[in-house]
Amino acid sequence: MNRIAASLAAVTISLGAPLAAQEHSLDTTFTVRGTPRVSVNNLSGTIVVTGWNRPAVRLQAEYDNARVEADVSPSRVAVRTLSRRGDNEVTYTLTVPVGTSLELSGNSTDIDVRGVCGEASISITSGDLTLACAQGAVSVQSISGDIVISDIRSGSLDVSVTSGDVDIRNVRASVRVQSTSGEIDLSDVDASEVTAETVSGEVAFAGRIHDGGRYRFEAHSGDVTVRATNAFNASVTVSTFSGDFEPDFPITITPGRQNAREWEFTVGSGSARMTLRSFSGTINLRRGAAARGGRPDRENEP
Numbered sequence: 001m002n003r004i005a006a007s008l009a010a011v012t013i014s015l016g017a018p019l020a021a022q023e024h025s026l027d028t029t030f031t032v033r034g035t036p037r038v039s040v041n042n043l044s045g046t047i048v049v050t051g052w053n054r055p056a057v058r059l060q061a062e063y064d065n066a067r068v069e070a071d072v073s074p075s076r077v078a079v080r081t082l083s084r085r086g087d088n089e090v091t092y093t094l095t096v097p098v099g100t101s102l103e104l105s106g107n108s109t110d111i112d113v114r115g116v117c118g119e120a121s122i123s124i125t126s127g128d129l130t131l132a133c134a135q136g137a138v139s140v141q142s143i144s145g146d147i148v149i150s151d152i153r154s155g156s157l158d159v160s161v162t163s164g165d166v167d168i169r170n171v172r173a174s175v176r177v178q179s180t181s182g183e184i185d186l187s188d189v190d191a192s193e194v195t196a197e198t199v200s201g202e203v204a205f206a207g208r209i210h211d212g213g214r215y216r217f218e219a220h221s222g223d224v225t226v227r228a229t230n231a232f233n234a235s236v237t238v239s240t241f242s243g244d245f246e247p248d249f250p251i252t253i254t255p256g257r258q259n260a261r262e263w264e265f266t267v268g269s270g271s272a273r274m275t276l277r278s279f280s281g282t283i284n285l286r287r288g289a290a291a292r293g294g295r296p297d298r299e300n301e302p
Contacts, residue, residue, distance in 0.1 A: 026061040026068060033074040035118060038096050039103035041080040045089040047106060051098040051115040051133075060093040101136075110145075117153070128164075138173070146182075165201075183222075198222065202281070209234055211271035218277040226276060227286035233268030236285070239277045247285040 032055055040047050043066070057077045061068050067082040068090060081090050096102075098117055105123040112130045113120065119136035122129060126144045135153040142161045149157065150169040159166055159177045166177055170188045177184050179198040186196060189207030195216045196203045202222040209215065209232035217224050223243075238245050239262040251265045276283045 024063050026059065026063075029056050029058045030072045030077060031056050031074070032077065032097065035097050035099035035101065036074070037076045037101045037103065038094065039076075039078045039080075040092055040094065040105070042090055042092060042106040042109045043081045043083060043088040044106070044108045045081075045110075046091050047104055047109060047111045048091075048093045049102060049104070049111075049113045049116055050095050051100070051117060052095050053098060055097060057097070057100075058095040061090055063090040066090045117151075119155075135173070171207075208232075209272050209274070211269075213272040215272065215274040217275070219281055220279045221281065222278065223281040223284065224276055224278045225284040225286070226274075229288065231268070232272065232287070233270060234272040234274045235264065235266050235270040236274045236276065237264050238262065238283055238285075239275075240281070240283055241279045243278050243280050244282045245276075245285075246282060249285075249287050 036057065038057060059070060059079060065084055065087045066089065067084050069080050069082055071078040079092065081088060096116060098115065100116055101119040102113065102116060103121045104111055104113070106127055107125045109124060109127045111122060111124060111127065114132045117133040117135060120131065120134045120138045122131070122140045124142045124145055128145045129140065129142065129147045131140070131149045133151040136155040138152060138155060139158045140147060140149070140160070142164060144162060145164045147159060147161060147164060148167045149159070152171045152173045154173055156174045157168070157171060157176070161179045161182060163181045165183045166179060167185045168175065168177070168189070172190050174191050174193040175186065175189060175195065177186070177196045179201060181200040182198060183201045184196045184198050184203045186194070186205045186207065189205065191207070192210040192213035194205065196205060197216070197218040199220045200222065201219060202224070203217050203219045204225045205217055206227040206229060208230045209228045211233055217226055241261055254264045254266065276285065
């Protein structure tokens with residue numbers, strides 16, 4: 001396929017600034033079919049993506065010395081920043097059809113996605129991420145930066161971060177979050193599979209516990225707080241080396257199922273499986289809106 005002629009199905013647009021640094025801008029719109037796949041790779045700067053109900057992708061870019069290239073076809077738009085000497089910072093603003101699948105990446109880049117509500121694969125070396133509304137397969141990888149995610153309507157959410165806080169709200173998808181250093185805060189989660197683990201930081205969860213679900217919350221040096229917003233049924237394993245366990249409702253330790261600082265108990269029918277671990281922090285287990293306080297029976301507490 002000839003990708004040079006604009007009259008054909010695909011076209012490559014390549015724009016670069018002259019050697020003398022100047023401010024440049026790009027504003028162009030491409031017609032696409034259905035819900036395309038849109039990818040953006042930025043070396044430095046920002047990526048902002050919003051959704052609209054039009055069969056078109058609008059690309060806006062502001063840059064000085066960078067080189068911007070876009071490959072366009074009716075089903076895919078690929079935008080990237082090419083490295084040049086000097087300032088490679090670009091501010092990308094895209095408006096895409098609702099439901100578009102996104103592939104976004106950046107080295108030193110902040111990313112803000114709102115109202116697209118499709119699948120998303122996002123990778124950041126250094127920068128903050130805000131993602132509001134997605135569904136299907138959603139994956140996020142970050143080395144350094146804070147992450148705020150909300151309104152995940154279905155599918156799966158997989159987040160991996162080396163350094164930075166993770167704030168996830170209003171999720172109706174399976175969740176897996178792993179962090180080396182940072183807080184993990186999950187709220188208004190309605191999913192049958194949830195895993196949240198951090199080495200340095202606290203883990204907090206508030207949401208429904210499903211019968212037959214699997215839930216795992218771990219922090220090496222930080223507190224773990226789990227609040228079930230429904231009357232739940234779960235087999236619970238709690239483990240801590242030098243921390244405390246503080247449930248806000250009465251529990252009975254399963255006979256013969258305690259070892260050093262690990263013990264097990266059942267809530268209701270025990271249908272779900274829940275694991276709570278912290279090496280040196282306090283583990284809090286809450287049920288419903290009211291916190292009444294409480295601890296395991298002294299005679300059964302290790």
